[in-house]
Amino acid sequence: MELGWLVCGTAVLLLLHVLMELSPAVNFALRIGFYCVLCLVSSALAAAACLLVNGGRTVKNMRIIKAVVKTFKYFFGLRFEVKGLENFEVEGPAIIVSNHQSILDMMGLMEILPDNCVQVGKKELMYTGTVGLIIYLGGVIFINRKSTSSAKMVMAEVAKTMANENLKVWVYPEGTRNCTGDLLPFKKGAFHLAVQAQVPVIPVVYSSFTTFYNPKTKLFTSGKIKVEVLPPIETKGLTSDDVTDLTDRCFCTMRETLFRLSGRPSEAKDSS
Numbered sequence: 585m586e587l588g589w590l591v592c593g594t595a596v597l598l599l600l601h602v603l604m605e606l607s608p609a610v611n612f613a614l615r616i617g618f619y620c621v622l623c624l625v626s627s628a629l630a631a632a633a634c635l636l637v638n639g640g641r642t643v644k645n646m647r648i649i650k651a652v653v654k655t656f657k658y659f660f661g662l663r664f665e666v667k668g669l670e671n672f673e674v675e676g677p678a679i680i681v682s683n684h685q686s687i688l689d690m691m692g693l694m695e696i697l698p699d700n701c702v703q704v705g706k707k708e709l710m711y712t713g714t715v716g717l718i719i720y721l722g723g724v725i726f727i728n729r730k731s732t733s734s735a736k737m738v739m740a741e742v743a744k745t746m747a748n749e750n751l752k753v754w755v756y757p758e759g760t761r762n763c764t765g766d767l768l769p770f771k772k773g774a775f776h777l778a779v780q781a782q783v784p785v786i787p788v789v790y791s792s793f794t795t796f797y798n799p800k801t802k803l804f805t806s807g808k809i810k811v812e813v814l815p816p817i818e819t820k821g822l823t824s825d826d827v828t829d830l831t832d833r834c835f836c837t838m839r840e841t842l843f844r845l846s847g848r849p850s851e852a853k854d855s856s
């Protein structure tokens with residue numbers, strides 16, 4: 585009986601292995617599927633831990649979430665090479681902005697997430713089952729991207745509470761995932777927030793995933809991701825008139841860094 589199960593199990597694993605070798609599409613689907621299942625299951629377990637330890641929605645839960653998500657990279661053979669972590673050590677609150685390539689970014693995010701830091705996320709993420717629950721428990725700020733006015737109102741409220749709660753806020757200023765190896769134009773919300781709260785902006789750049797991950801060509805292998813935390817950009821004394829300038833400055837620095845980290849020096853020259 586047991587032998588039967590063992591043989592069946594081995595046969596299924598072998599079949600999956602052969603399918604993965606033969607078809608990149610199957611390989612891709614299985615790896616992404618596994619990532620989603622891993623997220624859903626770990627979120628359920630982490631949510632229980634968060635409720636037991638901290639009792640409800642609080643940024644303190646991010647420590648638990650971080651500890652869990654930091655183990656995910658081993659399942660996918662991903663390595664992170666991080667530089668500039670000392671740039672997070674600013675006194676008090678800050679806005680962190682980074683490039684956003686894929687749902688896999690949650691691993692890169694948790695690899696370096698500083699204490700007392702919440703992210704801004706689209707409200708649709710609330711409806712992803714246990715993942716939505718863990719994101720809610722972690723204190724993520726939800727915005728409605730389709731309504732600029734309501735998103736602005738939420739962000740203005742955040743600007744007020746950041747100082748009191750000594751919060752750092754992580755925003756993906758591209759506003760959506762983009763896995764082309766370049767940056768999309770930045771939305772201005774993060775920079776308005778920084779100016780309203782008079783706190784520094786800390787740019788973070790992840791090298792392009794395109795060498796090991798590409799949903800269009802169904803590529804998903806192991807790989808190395810270079811991460812650089814750049815020096816804070818001060819906003820003291822800036823007003824809303826300076827936001828466009830601040831956004832452009834940050835965009836140029838991050839684009840140059842992205843090309844440098846991804847080994848595309850010629851285009852870094854083009855953008856300067």
Ligand SMILES: CCCCCCCC/C=C\CCCCCCCC(=O)SCCNC(=O)CCNC(=O)[C@H](O)C(C)(C)COP(=O)(O)OP(=O)(O)OC[C@H]1O[C@@H](n2cnc3c(N)ncnc32)[C@H](O)[C@@H]1OP(=O)(O)O
Nearest residue numbers: 623626627630652703705706732735759771772773774776
């Ligand atoms: C234990 C296991 C667990 C496993 C699972 C892992 C779980 C991990 C747990 C936890 C991690 C959670 C991670 C969540 C990750 C989420 C990622 C996402 O969801 S990314 C999508 C949402 N993010 C954004 O969209 C960015 C923020 N967006 C903005 O800031 C935009 O600027 C926004 C929405 C406020 C407006 O967007 P617009 O599309 O209308 O475009 P604009 O150009 O920015 O604004 C239009 C005009 O409004 C002005 N404006 C914008 N914001 C303003 C403001 N605050 N005050 C005044 N004016 C403002 C601008 O200056 C512009 O005006 P003028 O063109 O310059 O004249």
Ligand SMILES: CCCCCCCCCCCCCC(=O)OC[C@@H](O)COP(=O)(O)O
Nearest residue numbers: 620623686687690711712713715759760761
């Ligand atoms: C109901 C079952 C759902 C299964 C969900 C499991 C998926 C785990 C995903 C981890 C959280 C990912 C957060 C993230 O990266 O969200 C994407 C948005 O930032 C940008 O959205 P979009 O590019 O504009 O669609």
